[in-house]
Amino acid sequence: MKYFYAFCIVLLTAMQGSYSQSKLNPAPDRRPDEGEGPFERLIIRGAIVIDGSGAPPAGPADIVIEGNKIVEIRQVGVPNVPIEDSGRPQGATKEIDANGAYVMPGLINLHAHVGGAAKSPNAEYPYKLWMAHGITTIRGVPAENVGWTQSEKKRSAANEIVAPRIIAFHTMGSGEDWKGGPVYTPAKAQEWVKWAEAQGVEGIKFFNHDPDVLKAAIDAAHENGMGTVAHISQPMVAQTNALDAARLGLDVLTHYYGIFESLYKDEDIQHWPAEFNYNDEQHRFSQVAYQWNKIHPRGSKQWQALIDEFLEHDFILDPTMTAYLAGRDLMRERNAEWHSEYTLPTLWDFYTPNRENHGSYFYNWTSWDETAWRNFYKVWMSFLNDYKNAGGRVTVSDDASFIYNLWGFGYIEEMELLQEAGFHPLEVIRGATLHAAQAIFEPKGKPIEFGVIRPGLLADLVIVDENPIENLKVLYGTGFLKLNDETNQMERVGGVKYTIKDGIIYDAEKLREDIKKMVLDQKNQ
Template structure:
């Protein structure tokens, strides 16, 4: 119980609730209508291919899948004998095929918001997300991170490929590690259990963090940090990467590494970290305390990040409501696809994490818009100099619903200055490489290549021209020939492990969950 109390207290200081007091519903076995295949031979025919590495679109192509692997790619079309033996041919004429998307920042574990995990899993799949790194999927011991991972690997549930990380010190049901030796023991335990990496919330001393990161590297576990304000005076982003942190998520730690006049941030009178209105209202004003973008100190910090080999997963979308909260709570998808319990959680609250709009003002939104300009500039310049940027959505908070939030992140990477092909690379091979890097392995997915896993997303139209085509609700467009307003786009098929998922059908099953909850 000492561990559980410590973890719950630590997460509470960061604003996270735990699912340990309530039980998540078990994920049902994959139903007959949830995906078809894998097939002995499947052909995706006639699509334009964006293969993920940054190469330009090419097509039409026929992609031949045997079982769960890409067996051949034929420009112009597969030979007649290959087509003749196909068990299924997906006609993707006029569509774009890309590698399945990788979400590097997933959660799925709060029964007060969405008690059935398949709600999030199906929304991810419906938006082309075939791999998710959970940081963590569930907080607290006894949660199904590992069983969900195995069931997804076996394709007995309708879910993306899952890569579970554990929050440092969580899960094992023993006292929280208090010494470097105990920290190393916890890391070895996490590895033996089957976790792929460690999420840090910046509650360790530099000495403890150094020992933990050293052991994680020895064990081949990935590491990523949310460098929260309570610990950033000891470990900011500059210090974390010096100690060997693999990845930095969100914005935390960057601005504290770039302070202009002071060694520590200057907090306003009456500031209280536990009051999220205070916490998030103030953090945008941190932009007023840092050196100017393009200055010598700014450039030196970006060079430091690039040279360290760290990966940035900014999760721009999760704080985007701070720029315009009224727009965020009225997104197109909420009425049909966001659970009433989620909308209740998102509403202004004194207790729910991220529900901090209790007195949100024009001045707060203007401050956040300036903050984003600095954050965008840092990310773009890091990327331009060779740093790896990945796409993570952190769904389930602040009006950001699974799947839709991920496409919102792609749009915001574009807003930050990445070109469309660079956005797709961030969403595919870059995320795959981040997940597999600690193991020293070439990822088996992330690009469309012979021998790679058959993880693919197929969408009508060309998302390089308009990323909005990827939203499950589609894109509103005038048909100039008929004069009618139409909804176009939306992922048509998501293929994971050679299994073909009908994306609109997945969305319909989610809509049914929403209606069922609304009726109760």
């Protein structure tokens, strides 16, 4: 059997050149038929505005955009009454009829990876998946290597490519031109931070560092106007849990690592099984969930004390629950309805269980594992909701391209998971817009430039015909199946209609057709 398997790999490699591709292709230049604008004066007419601040929807309203900036939001009437033209802004060089549609700020993804080539050989694919779901900004953690990311970041900022704007975070010690070697000391950490800032790096992603090195890097980052985020890996968490990191000045915690460890009641480090090996990813990811009943419970003084101290440090939680969703229901995620049309064969092969690809660890995933993960989610969600209710900020992101988690679609899944946790959809959208923008701009010492619909901010917007407050599922690229009572037939409604970035209007349906064609072309190779 092993020889047959090896033969199949050789055959597939011969059939699809992308399997052997080692470098991620940058996005192609934006074609003349991709996106309209920006315009001297664009007016979106009659929209119901969800401004991203947490305020309730209001409309009909006209939104006036000049170039790449919002200049006015004018309420022009009340529902179910004809709008009087005399009170509306005039002088449009371009209009969008959004009567009855909903407009939100462009969505912000704080945990994004563009690569790598073995999964998706072309950056155009994830970029368009994000844009087709209304995601106009990504924070790469990292997007790709330093040089590649800086190039794509500049091209996106100039709108030379169809892509979200890119905020460039990188792991400490990374960089093709960094000559300083591994970063193991506080002095070396400070040296790398200064080098990275000079390259245009905007923040640091931490995995596994000693506390003194972590502290030195965080301090240096803040001195240079850079942000910090940590995936506190299991090798690191024995020394630095989430509370320790917050006390060291960390800005954002991604995933769940370190939260449960901050609440242990009868142990100081997780009591791993005797056969545990971190490099066996099924060990690594299955055992995480078995912490769910090892901590001080919800409502305890220890639980509340952790929330209070996170608030004291203005700590932001970026949970990426969607990244681990297959753990609690593998069959559901593996058979999600979007995979057939939107998932590349190369990406599907990467997902398929094997011992080498990160996140492809379902070698023998049992009902015991799924039950543990369901219990883990209940506790995790309750902490996130309690933190939000206490005034803490919880943001939205996807960490896609691992564990059957697809770019764009995974982001909307994350929004649904936050609603399951107890967030109102307006709170979910606020986490995806205003709070995410604050996470980007606060370390820079600057006011936000996007993230809410306000005069003076960048024209990054999402237009959808259906009401996302009523049903977040209408934001999926596949839309939502709903019964038409007039025809007595099920029909698909929703899907983002337009994504506007920097005042440039992109037809989201056309973006989705482009993605389907990429998938079909690779299948036909």
